[in-house]
Amino acid sequence: MSWRLSPDLASRLLGGSVVAANDEFFAARDNLVTDAPPSFAAQTFGPKGQVYDGWETRRRREPGHDWAIVRLGAPGIVRGVVVDTAYFTGNFPPYAAVEGVAVDGYPSPAELSSAPWAPLVAKSPLAGDTRNEFDVTDPHRCTHVRLTIHPDGGVARLRVHGEVVPDPALLPAVFDLAAMEHGALVVGCSNMFYGPPHRLIAPGLARVMGEGWETARRRDDGNDWAVVKLAGPGVVRVAELDTSHFKGNAPGAASLRGADARSADLDDPAAWFDILPRTRLQPDTRHRFPIPSATPATHARLDIFPDGGMARLRLYGELTGEGRAALAARWQSTSRP
């Protein structure tokens, strides 16, 4: 799978935050991790100048560079970075570099400044008003990244795509096996006309309909679906199907099935067993269902009938012993020596 389809670990959707920057005279650093695409309205002048949806520093009058530090929403391995200079034309930085570091606990900006930063993207030329994409090959996990721009200017968004690597010490016995913040991933869906399916597994409650997964109206006899790769092999105990905010467009019913990719081919329909049989849903409701099946799954498939929107899917359960051991090994193997 291309890193472009993997979660943006820096995004506010996952809880990312721009914890420090040396300058943000023209436009606030916080905008770097806004989940929505950047926007622009010409001729909108505030007291400091033209208003930009991004991070923008003042013009340097002495040599140097500007920087911003992002705490990722979840620790993870970075596979690709987008330095998006959307709408910055006469004021984009000609060069940028990105570094990463994994720090335990909750470091202050001062502690981060002396952390052992490692290069993720070497100092590289940027184009203005462009999604500047960079592959990253460093295999170690990061908790923070630092964007450096040379010498100054504006960047609309910093996207840090990669794989979440959850800390096994922080996972209780029963947790949401389908949560993005625990390393789960939406690996396929039938339709995402109005909203991408990864929002189904984002942290917290959706605040509006636009924060959920929504398909187009179907005009055939089929139904829409999404498949989630779970945080690890586990047994689902309680499923939450949340149709919050979908009032005129909630699915009429849904079902959940599981499969174990370690022993079965996911393309084989016989691989899938019932977690929740087809069940009627109500609009704008957080439904919770106890799950009697004790069969471990690595993947879960949500079918909605026939189409519509879902705010969240939560699959609370336990990892198998093997699953927990695999997460511990991955945490170890992604540590920087």
Ligand SMILES: NC(=O)NC(NC(N)=O)C(=O)[O-]
């Ligand atoms: N017209 C501008 O965008 N000028 C300046 N930037 C802002 N935000 O006003 C600048 O010097 O980069």
